[in-house]
Amino acid sequence: MTLLAAGLAGFAVLAVEILGVHLLAPWFGTSALVWSQQIGLVLASIAFGGWLGGRLANRSAAPMKAAAICLFVGGVLLSSGIFLLEPFAETLLPEGLTLDEAAGVFQRGAFTAAMLFFVPPVFMLSMLSPLLVQIRSAERGPGRAAGDISAVGTLGSLAGVLFSTFYAIPSLGVRLTLVLTCVALLVAGALLWGRKGLSAAAILPLALLMIPDPASGANLPVGAEVKAVADSSYQHLRVIEFEDGERWLQMNEGLDSFQSVWRPGQVWPGGYYDLFALAPIYARYQLPKDDVSLLKTWILGFGAGSTMQPLMFGAAPLALDAVGVELDPAVVELGNAWMPLSAEAAAQVEVVAGADARSLLQVAGDDLDIVLLDAYARQFEIPLHLATQEFFAEVYEHLRPGGLLVLNLGTTASIDAEIGFVDRIRKGLELSFGDNIRMHRVPRSRNWVVFARRDFPFPSLHKLVDLLPSHVPVEVGSACLPGQTREGGVAKLGVMPFSDDLNPLLMQQTIEWWQEAP
Amino acid sequence: MKSLLLFLCAFFAVPSVVLAQDSSAVPVDAKQLLQLHLEWEALPASRRADELVILERAFVYLRSGAEGEVRKEIINLTEEHPDALRFAMQADCWNPTNFAAGRDRSDVWLKRFSGRVDTETRSVKSVQAYLGTAETRRQYVHDRAASTSWYPLGSVLLLLLLATGAVRLLP
Incomplete structure (x- = not known):
């Protein structure tokens, strides 16, 4: 006994x-x-x-x-x-x-x-x-x-x-x-x-x-109704729905945040997702037009697939040959049940659930057009191993010349913040991608979408106007304006990138989160 | 961050001066916005410095959420200008760190320019109300957090009480 x-x-x-x-x-x-x-x-x-x-x-x-x-x-x-x-x-x-x-x-x-x-x-x-x-x-x-x-x-x-x-x-x-x-x-x-x-x-x-x-x-946004709940080894998940039919997949404490968003019958999820339409445009700039019919794309942090429609819109008339990597299988299950991809999107992506993004990337080819990183361990914490100079170097090796790495970065810092973690990530990118980096501030939010291109420049604003299709949300254009854009590497001295060995990203994000709280 | 921090604020009526222009040229998509921006950039410097052009640009950028561009435009107008103040106020709504500054601007505007057209005054008041509510809200959250500051110590004391009880009562 x-x-x-x-x-x-x-x-x-x-x-x-x-x-x-x-x-x-x-x-x-x-x-x-x-x-x-x-x-x-x-x-x-x-x-x-x-x-x-x-x-x-x-x-x-x-x-x-x-x-x-x-x-x-x-x-x-x-x-x-x-x-x-x-x-x-x-x-x-x-x-x-x-x-x-x-x-x-x-x-x-x-x-x-x-x-x-x-x-x-x-x-x-x-x-x-x-x-x-x-x-x-x-x-x-x-x-x-x-x-x-x-x-x-x-x-x-x-x-x-x-x-x-x-x-x-x-x-x-x-x-x-x-x-x-x-x-x-x-x-x-x-x-x-x-x-x-x-x-x-x-x-x-x-x-x-x-x-x-x-x-x-718990912490349910005003006007939302809970449709489904699941617990996985990684997190607590739920799907909520608003009166207009919009659905959010939320993790853990929810609040005003979402892991994925779904709007029935609409192409554009809104917010930073819409800026992903720029990725295919940037990735194909100055490359021969007729040598490919598919854009090889890896989406790390696939969630319920909110990235797909904007990517497809930007890629048209080309189609995507996409792999979506999602660590948590429960997210994919909830997404399939409550936030289904359109038939067209589903045909262009193979979703791999239960795998770590960085580990799986090792089996990717070395001719990728786009690697899109939208992975968060918790509400605002980027997985440490996906924010280091070593990881960015690995991605660089998997991209073909002209290929693009895209990152969604959420920050609590204001637009004019001093050195924050965004600059340190940019520094890590600079070590592999040089000055071929472009950051767009997402309108009315604190997110940046960062693009880093292998060996090729980005189009000028004049050229971008020619390349942009019609009917892209005006906020995407707003994000491309000079006052909302930062080009190149980090000008400030003394900015250290995050590395696999030394990575205070978690501490830095937590401090910035604390500083912004009332 | 997977959160969409959208700071929605009561939107301004079109400034009366801009109404005199062709304000139907508000862009409907990204391509149009960028085309318009480049057209403006191509204007001679004297035209770009024209107050009406500045206001029209600032208004279009405001509609499309380009905070950086709005502030760049209105920096050419002093804060004595009623529309510059209003545009700055609107942009302040998009970032909680600027709420206090936005509130101050709205107070200044109402003191100096309350004789302006009703639509402008009403919209400034609604922005002021929004920012006031937001400020009150942040204070409320702060006070709630502060009121719980004794919780951790209280819980430690409770645990010590439990430990004392265990030692005394267990056989």
């Missing part, structure tokens, strides 16, 4: 660590800050619980009873946490919160939520180990007892990590998994305690499942 209790406690602690962040995600996001806080607080409570458990073990007259109570109370506290998180978040979060307002509220809220709802059960469960060692050492001696409990506890933790990530989240769901963990703790605790009747308390967490999941409506 001691080993079982140790394994169960180890399992529960890691399940809380992993699943806790997923439970927080719809309310507070899953930024690096939230993850670090969760891991740090869980580790601190393991340490504190272990220390206090050791002191208790030395003086306890009934260590088995004490251990049983720790298990049982851990289950009660975890159940309470699952139930109380939503009202706590609703009280804390202002209605209609936007991403640029959220920094302080999220950080404080995530910390407090973790302290109130995850740290107490972990603390109680961590008191178990010394008590179990005390119990077991009577038969096996302290050394062997400590080794046994440590080993089984760690195996339980390993099971907790693997089960949570690869089965619980995608198949069972976050809430159900945590509820079942509570049930196991309550039943095991009651049995160890010798009070079988207390096992009935397991009904309480099960009753939680009768309540509709409040997380699906």
